[in-house]
Amino acid sequence: MQALYAQLLVGLINGSFYALLSLGLAIIFGMLNIINFAHGALYMMGAFCAYFLLSVGGLSYWWALVLAPIVVGLFGILLERTMLQRLAGLDHLYGLLLTFGIALILQGVFQNYFGSSGLPYAIPDLLTGGVNLGFMYLPIYRGWVVIFSLAVCVATWFVIERTKFGAYLRAATENPTLVRAFGINVPRMIALTYGLGVGLAALAGVLSAPINQVRPLMGADLIIVVFAVVVIGGMGSIMGSIITGFTLGVIEGLTKYLYPEASNTVVFVLMVLVLLVKPTGLTGRAA
Amino acid sequence: MKKYIYRLFAYLCPLLVSFNAYALDKNVKIGVLTDLSSLYADSAGSGSVLAAQMAVEDSGLTKKGWTVEVISGDHQNKPDIGASIARRWFDVDKVDLIVDVPNSGVALAVSRVAKEKNGVLIVSSAAVSDLTNAQCTSNTIHWTYDTYTLANGTGTALTTAGGKTWYFLAADYAFGAALERDTAAAVEATGGKVIGQVKHPLNTSDFSSFLLQAQASKADVIGLANAGADTSNSIKQAAEFGITRGGQRLAGLLLFINEVHALELNAAQGLVLTATFYWDLNDRTRSFSKRFQERNKKGDMPSMPQAGVYSGVLHYLKTLDKAGANSHDGAQVVAAMKELPTDDDAFGKGYIEPNGRKIHPAYLFEVKKPSESKGPWDYYKLLATIPAEKAFTPISQSSCPLLKK
Amino acid sequence: MTTLTTNSIANSKPTAPVRDEIRTFIILTALLVAVPISGLYPFFVMNALCLALFACAFNLLIGYGGLLSFGHAVFLGTAGYITAHALKVWTVSPELGIVLGVAASTALGVVTGLVAIRRQGIYFSMITLALSQLVYFIYLEAPFTHGEDGIQGVPQGKLFAFIDLTNPIVLYYVVLAVFLAGFFLIYRSINSPFGEVLKSIRENEPRAISLGYKTDHYKLLAFILSAGLAGLAGAMKVFVAQNASLTDVYWTMSGEVVLITLLGGLGTVFGPVVGAFIIAAMQEYLASFGQWVLVIQGTIFVICVLTFRRGIVGEVAHYFKMSL
Known part of the structure; x- marks a missing residue:
C-alpha cells in the first residue's frame, strides 16, 4: 500500500509535464488551428536555454524559469510571424507538416552542436535534498515541480477564462472577422498566443532540466504521448487538458508499478478506448 | 635452343608483369560506417572517423608508397540503410574495410554484406555478442567489447x-x-x-x-x-x-x-x-588520447569504441603491410589478421581468436x-x-x- | 473546409489527363526496365522502388482521400517483420511470405482504420501517430522481432520455386514487376467510381454524405487498401535488404513517407515516385553529410509547405497544364 502512494505521487509529477505541454498545445490549437508538432522541440529548447543561462550567463535556475519561456516564446513569435502566419486559411495539415519540419530542423541543429549524450544541469541548491514522507523519500525538487506547474496551469486558465485579454482571445477564436471589426489587432493576438503556448512548453523544459538529461531528442518521443493526451482530453477546454494531463500521469504511474512493461503504451491504449466510447474526447466538442 | 629460351621469356614476361602489378597493389580504402547524427554520435560518430585517420597516419603506410583513403557514412541507425551503404561501398566504391558500426542491428546486417562481398568488417561500437557466436563470419572481427x-x-x-x-x-x-x-x-x-x-x-x-x-x-x-x-x-x-x-x-x-x-x-x-579502454590507464593510452583530444573538434577524450576503431584499423594496416600488398580478398586478410598478434597504444598487446573475437583485458x-x-x-x-x-x-x-x- | 491540395482540380478536360498519365507511365516503365544496363546501382533503385510503392500507397489516402496518416510506417514494418519471420523461421516460399506479410498489414489496417476514421482532419493524424507508437512498442518488446538486433539474414529463396531471387538482376525485375503492379492497382482505384467518391469526400464530406454515400465505408476501404499496399512494399523491402528492423515501424519512417509524398506532390499520380527517388538518393549519396540529414529533411518540409505545396510533379503538371 505504501508503495502505491509513492507511485501515485510520482505519477503526479509526470502528469505535471503532460499538463503543461498539452495546455500549450490546446491554447495554440484553439487560436491558430494548428497542431504544433514543434512543441517537443521547443520544450527541448527551454531546457537548453536554462543550461546556457547558467553556463554562459551565470544566471541561476530561478532566472531560467522566467527568462527561458520569454526567450523561447519570442522565438515562437518569430516562427509565427515568418512562417505559420502564411498558412492561414489552408488546411490544418499544412500546419502540422510545417511544424514537423521545424521540429526536425531544431533537433538536427541542436544534435550537431551539442551531441547526443546531452548536457548536465544540477538541481538548484534551494531545492536539493528530500523529505521522508514515511511511505517514500520525496526529493524536494519533485514536490516543487508539482506545485509550481499546478500553479502555472491554474494561472493560465484564469488568464484565458477570467480576464479581458482571455475574453478577446476566446472571441477571436470563435469569429476573428468580427473581433477585428471591434478594432482588435487579431494577427498580433495570434502571435502572442503562439508565444504563450510555446512559452509554456519552454517552462516545462526548464522544469525538467534538473531531472532529465538535457539532450536534443528529449522532446521527440514525449510529444507523441502528449498528442495522445490531447486526443483523450479533447481540445475543447483549457481545464480539460490540464485535468487530463495530471490524470494520465497518475494512471501511467500506477502502470509502472502494476505492469511496468506496459507503462509506455498505457496512454495509447486509453486513447483507443476513449475514441471507441466517446470519439470527441472526454471534454471535447464535436469537430 | 636460344629461340626456345626467348619463347619461354615471351610467355613468362606478361605473367611476371601481372604478378608484379598484383604484388604492387598498394591501394586501400577504408569506410567508417557510423552514426553521425543520432544516439551514438558522441561515443562513435566523427570521433571514429578521426580515430581511423590517426591509425592511417600512425601506420606509416603512406611513406611506404601506399595510398590509403578514409571515407565515412552515416547509417542513421537503420539496418537497411547501413546494409545498402555497405553494399554500395564494396561494389561501387571498392572499399576494402568497413569499421565501427554502432547499433547491433546495423552491425549484424553489415556483417552479412561483408561476408557476401568478401570484404573486411571490424566492429567496434556495437555490443552484440552474436557477432562472434551464432552469426560469426570469416570476414568480421569484433574488436572492442561485447555484452x-x-x-x-x-x-x-x-x-x-x-x-x-x-x-x-x-x-x-x-x-x-x-x-x-x-x-x-x-x-x-x-x-x-x-x-x-x-x-x-x-x-x-x-x-x-x-x-x-x-x-x-x-x-x-x-x-x-x-x-x-x-x-x-x-x-x-x-x-x-x-x-x-x-x-x-x-x-x-x-x-x-x-x-x-x-x-x-x-x-x-x-x-x-x-x-576495455580508458584514456588514463597508462603512458601509452595517455599519449594516444592526448593526441586524439587535440585533434578532436569536440574536445572530447577518445571513448572506448573510438579507441577500438584506431586499434582495429592500425592492426588491419599492419597486416597489409606485412603482406606487402592488398589482395582485396577479405577472408584472406582477416585470416592473416588473426595470425598476427596485436599491439597498439590503446589496448596494448592482444590477439584475435579464430571466431573473430579480439582479446584484451x-x-x-x-x-x-x-x-x-x-x-x-x-x-x-x-x-x-x-x-x-x-x-x-x-x-x-x-x-x-x-x-x- | 479548405481543400487540401491544389493538384486536384488542375485539369477540367476529361480525356487529356488519362493520355498524359499513360504516356508518362510508359516512359517511366521503359526507364525502369533499362536500369540494369544503365550502370545505375540496382540495389539503390530497388530501395527507391520499395519506398515509391510505399509512398504511392500513402498518397492514395492523403492525396485522394484527404486523410493524413502519420503512422503509416507500421504497415510497412509489420509486413516486413511477418515476411522476414515467415521466410526465416517457418521457411516458407517467397510468394507465401509476401502473402502473409501483406495479409498481416491489411489486418492491422482494418483495426487501425476502424479506430482512426472515427475522427477527422488533424485528430485522424494524431490518432494514427499514437497507434503507430503503440504498435512500435509492441514490436520492440516482442521476442520474435529480436528488438534492436532485428531479423537478420533473411533467405531470399526462389519465387515460385524457379525464379532465383539471389541474383540481383532477377530480383530487380521482380521488385519492378511488383512495383508496377501495385502502382497500376492504385492508378485504377483512383480512376474508378470508388476513387471518385473518395475525391468527393476529400472535397466536401458533408455533401458526399448528403448524396447518400456511406463515407466511413469508403474511408475505411481506402485505409485498408493503402495499408495492404504499404505492406506489399514492406514485404519487398525484406528481399532487397534481407533484414527487417525497428526503423521501419518507427515514427521517423512515417514522417519520411509524408516528406516523400509532399516533395513529389500530394495527390499526383507520379509525385510519390519522384519524391521517393530524391529522398532515397539523399540518404544514399549524402551519407557522408550524415549529421545534416535531419536538418535537410526538415528544411525540405518547410520549403515545400511554404513555397510549393503542389510538390515537384504538381508544379510541373501545373506549369504545363498536364495531369501527372
Missing part, C-alpha cells in the same frame, strides 16, 4: 567485491534482456543473488517509480541493463532519490565516458562500470567523487583488472560455426 565483457566484468567483479544481492533495471527489449541474463548468470556464478528486477520500456524519461522499487528492494547493487539516454536518466534520477547515498551501489552495464562527462560527477559518482572502474577528480575527463578510478583470458567468452563456449571445422 559478455560488460555483463561478466561488472557482475563477477562487483559480486566478489561484496555486492551480494542484485536488483536489475532492464530495458524491455532484446539487448536489455541479454545484458540482464548474462550479468545475472555471472552474479550467481560468483555466489551472489538476484533478488528482483523491473523491466522498463525503451526511451523512458521518468525512472522514479522504477528507482523507488529498486530502492525498496534493499539490494546491494542496482544493475542498469539499459543504454544511452535511458542509462543517463536513470543515473541522474538515482542521485536525486539518494540511492547511492543510501548505501546502494549503481552499476552501469553499458556506459561510455561521454555519458559520464555529460552527467557530470555530481550525478555519476559512485557508479561502477566495465570498460577489461577493467572495472568506479566513477570518482567530484573531490577526487583533478579536472575534466578525470573520471574513473580502477577497481579491478579483468585479465584478457577472462574478459571474453571462452572460445570453448563460443557457438560460432567457423569453429566446427
Whole structure:
C-alpha cells in the first residue's frame, strides 16, 4: 500500500509535464488551428536555454524559469510571424507538416552542436535534498515541480477564462472577422498566443532540466504521448487538458508499478478506448 | 635452343608483369560506417572517423608508397540503410574495410554484406555478442567489447567485491534482456543473488517509480541493463532519490565516458562500470588520447569504441603491410589478421581468436567523487583488472560455426 | 473546409489527363526496365522502388482521400517483420511470405482504420501517430522481432520455386514487376467510381454524405487498401535488404513517407515516385553529410509547405497544364 502512494505521487509529477505541454498545445490549437508538432522541440529548447543561462550567463535556475519561456516564446513569435502566419486559411495539415519540419530542423541543429549524450544541469541548491514522507523519500525538487506547474496551469486558465485579454482571445477564436471589426489587432493576438503556448512548453523544459538529461531528442518521443493526451482530453477546454494531463500521469504511474512493461503504451491504449466510447474526447466538442 | 629460351621469356614476361602489378597493389580504402547524427554520435560518430585517420597516419603506410583513403557514412541507425551503404561501398566504391558500426542491428546486417562481398568488417561500437557466436563470419572481427565483457566484468567483479544481492533495471527489449541474463548468470556464478528486477520500456524519461522499487528492494547493487539516454536518466534520477547515498551501489552495464562527462560527477559518482579502454590507464593510452583530444573538434577524450576503431584499423594496416600488398580478398586478410598478434597504444598487446573475437583485458572502474577528480575527463578510478583470458567468452563456449571445422 | 491540395482540380478536360498519365507511365516503365544496363546501382533503385510503392500507397489516402496518416510506417514494418519471420523461421516460399506479410498489414489496417476514421482532419493524424507508437512498442518488446538486433539474414529463396531471387538482376525485375503492379492497382482505384467518391469526400464530406454515400465505408476501404499496399512494399523491402528492423515501424519512417509524398506532390499520380527517388538518393549519396540529414529533411518540409505545396510533379503538371 505504501508503495502505491509513492507511485501515485510520482505519477503526479509526470502528469505535471503532460499538463503543461498539452495546455500549450490546446491554447495554440484553439487560436491558430494548428497542431504544433514543434512543441517537443521547443520544450527541448527551454531546457537548453536554462543550461546556457547558467553556463554562459551565470544566471541561476530561478532566472531560467522566467527568462527561458520569454526567450523561447519570442522565438515562437518569430516562427509565427515568418512562417505559420502564411498558412492561414489552408488546411490544418499544412500546419502540422510545417511544424514537423521545424521540429526536425531544431533537433538536427541542436544534435550537431551539442551531441547526443546531452548536457548536465544540477538541481538548484534551494531545492536539493528530500523529505521522508514515511511511505517514500520525496526529493524536494519533485514536490516543487508539482506545485509550481499546478500553479502555472491554474494561472493560465484564469488568464484565458477570467480576464479581458482571455475574453478577446476566446472571441477571436470563435469569429476573428468580427473581433477585428471591434478594432482588435487579431494577427498580433495570434502571435502572442503562439508565444504563450510555446512559452509554456519552454517552462516545462526548464522544469525538467534538473531531472532529465538535457539532450536534443528529449522532446521527440514525449510529444507523441502528449498528442495522445490531447486526443483523450479533447481540445475543447483549457481545464480539460490540464485535468487530463495530471490524470494520465497518475494512471501511467500506477502502470509502472502494476505492469511496468506496459507503462509506455498505457496512454495509447486509453486513447483507443476513449475514441471507441466517446470519439470527441472526454471534454471535447464535436469537430 | 636460344629461340626456345626467348619463347619461354615471351610467355613468362606478361605473367611476371601481372604478378608484379598484383604484388604492387598498394591501394586501400577504408569506410567508417557510423552514426553521425543520432544516439551514438558522441561515443562513435566523427570521433571514429578521426580515430581511423590517426591509425592511417600512425601506420606509416603512406611513406611506404601506399595510398590509403578514409571515407565515412552515416547509417542513421537503420539496418537497411547501413546494409545498402555497405553494399554500395564494396561494389561501387571498392572499399576494402568497413569499421565501427554502432547499433547491433546495423552491425549484424553489415556483417552479412561483408561476408557476401568478401570484404573486411571490424566492429567496434556495437555490443552484440552474436557477432562472434551464432552469426560469426570469416570476414568480421569484433574488436572492442561485447555484452559478455560488460555483463561478466561488472557482475563477477562487483559480486566478489561484496555486492551480494542484485536488483536489475532492464530495458524491455532484446539487448536489455541479454545484458540482464548474462550479468545475472555471472552474479550467481560468483555466489551472489538476484533478488528482483523491473523491466522498463525503451526511451523512458521518468525512472522514479522504477528507482523507488529498486530502492525498496534493499539490494546491494542496482544493475542498469539499459543504454544511452535511458542509462543517463536513470543515473541522474538515482542521485536525486539518494540511492547511492543510501548505501546502494549503481552499476552501469553499458556506459561510455561521454555519458559520464555529460552527467557530470555530481550525478555519476559512485557508479561502477566495465570498460576495455580508458584514456588514463597508462603512458601509452595517455599519449594516444592526448593526441586524439587535440585533434578532436569536440574536445572530447577518445571513448572506448573510438579507441577500438584506431586499434582495429592500425592492426588491419599492419597486416597489409606485412603482406606487402592488398589482395582485396577479405577472408584472406582477416585470416592473416588473426595470425598476427596485436599491439597498439590503446589496448596494448592482444590477439584475435579464430571466431573473430579480439582479446584484451577489461577493467572495472568506479566513477570518482567530484573531490577526487583533478579536472575534466578525470573520471574513473580502477577497481579491478579483468585479465584478457577472462574478459571474453571462452572460445570453448563460443557457438560460432567457423569453429566446427 | 479548405481543400487540401491544389493538384486536384488542375485539369477540367476529361480525356487529356488519362493520355498524359499513360504516356508518362510508359516512359517511366521503359526507364525502369533499362536500369540494369544503365550502370545505375540496382540495389539503390530497388530501395527507391520499395519506398515509391510505399509512398504511392500513402498518397492514395492523403492525396485522394484527404486523410493524413502519420503512422503509416507500421504497415510497412509489420509486413516486413511477418515476411522476414515467415521466410526465416517457418521457411516458407517467397510468394507465401509476401502473402502473409501483406495479409498481416491489411489486418492491422482494418483495426487501425476502424479506430482512426472515427475522427477527422488533424485528430485522424494524431490518432494514427499514437497507434503507430503503440504498435512500435509492441514490436520492440516482442521476442520474435529480436528488438534492436532485428531479423537478420533473411533467405531470399526462389519465387515460385524457379525464379532465383539471389541474383540481383532477377530480383530487380521482380521488385519492378511488383512495383508496377501495385502502382497500376492504385492508378485504377483512383480512376474508378470508388476513387471518385473518395475525391468527393476529400472535397466536401458533408455533401458526399448528403448524396447518400456511406463515407466511413469508403474511408475505411481506402485505409485498408493503402495499408495492404504499404505492406506489399514492406514485404519487398525484406528481399532487397534481407533484414527487417525497428526503423521501419518507427515514427521517423512515417514522417519520411509524408516528406516523400509532399516533395513529389500530394495527390499526383507520379509525385510519390519522384519524391521517393530524391529522398532515397539523399540518404544514399549524402551519407557522408550524415549529421545534416535531419536538418535537410526538415528544411525540405518547410520549403515545400511554404513555397510549393503542389510538390515537384504538381508544379510541373501545373506549369504545363498536364495531369501527372
